[in-house]
Amino acid sequence: MITRRVSQRMYLLRPSAEINQILEYCLAEASARFNVKVIAFLVMSNHYHAIVYDPDGKLPAFLERFHKMVAKAVNAHHKRWENLWSNEETCVTRLVTLDDVFDKVVYVLMNPVAAHLVDTVADWPGASSWNLMGRGSKLVKRPKDYFKKTGVMPTTVTLAITPPPGLKGETSAAWLKRVRRQVRLAEHEARTKRRAKKISLVRQKGVLETNPFDAPTTPAPRRKLRPALACKDEQRMVEERASLKGFRTAYRSALALLIKRLPKGDLKGEPKIEFPPGTWRWQKLGVRCGRVRAAA
Numbered sequence: 001m002i003t004r005r006v007s008q009r010m011y012l013l014r015p016s017a018e019i020n021q022i023l024e025y026c027l028a029e030a031s032a033r034f035n036v037k038v039i040a041f042l043v044m045s046n047h048y049h050a051i052v053y054d055p056d057g058k059l060p061a062f063l064e065r066f067h068k069m070v071a072k073a074v075n076a077h078h079k080r081w082e083n084l085w086s087n088e089e090t091c092v093t094r095l096v097t098l099d100d101v102f103d104k105v106v107y108v109l110m111n112p113v114a115a116h117l118v119d120t121v122a123d124w125p126g127a128s129s130w131n132l133m134g135r136g137s138k139l140v141k142r143p144k145d146y147f148k149k150t151g152v153m154p155t156t157v158t159l160a161i162t163p164p165p166g167l168k169g170e171t172s173a174a175w176l177k178r179v180r181r182q183v184r185l186a187e188h189e190a191r192t193k194r195r196a197k198k199i200s201l202v203r204q205k206g207v208l209e210t211n212p213f214d215a216p217t218t219p220a221p222r223r224k225l226r227p228a229l230a231c232k233d234e235q236r237m238v239e240e241r242a243s244l245k246g247f248r249t250a251y252r253s254a255l256a257l258l259i260k261r262l263p264k265g266d267l268k269g270e271p272k273i274e275f276p277p278g279t280w281r282w283q284k285l286g287v288r289c290g291r292v293r294a295a296a
Helices: 017-034 059-078 098-109 172-197 203-208 234-261
Strands: 002-005 037-043 047-053 137-141 156-160
Touching: 017 037, 017 047, 017 059, 017 137, 017 156, 037 098, 047 098, 098 172
Parallel strands: none
Antiparallel strands: 002 047, 037 047, 137 156
């Protein structure tokens, strides 16, 4: 699960035909380039969530590409030059089981409803996977903002939403039906809560009329946890935490050897130093790293 927020919580991703096109185009291009499968996504006015499957271990490259292209195109659209994304690190959480994936897909889709912006997920005017799930793919034209007509970027890209891999005893259609049913239940719960507390909906019109350069007046959340793992199975979570701790320990040990043994600037030629599987940056710089096995 990926979460990235806009700088100073501004509404620079506020839904519009142009912004939606930019986000869908950049997501489709980056996911195809790095073979990252998109399971679900939804873009709010000042942040986005996505659930993806990364079979080749190229998520860092995918995120770099997607965030860079979105930032350039959205800034060009708004005629601004400052950073689009918040300086805080992108939150990436590994979803351990299919149950965890299911829960987070529902959470992602329910974001605008839970925030009392619209009554149903289908009412949200921003870019999302809701209308694509189970309905094939969508051809997205290259946006006019930032991208040159004669540039190297493709004229059109295909945005595809795929079910999570490894469904056991359940078809993709059945999984999707279960997601939609759970979303409807969550929508009903949110509606009941609004009525009980007399909370007014912003509705589509209010969302679309929001000034992109405004930001929430409520205090920004600070010093919250940034989980690396999400798993409801307590025993499995213990195992996954131990595995993550082992990776971090092995990484620190390899890094200490690299700093100690190699001359400054020389990153190659030391066969005794091997970073654990899953290391990204050092591998790109030519340092020996363990091989990542494709997930089942």
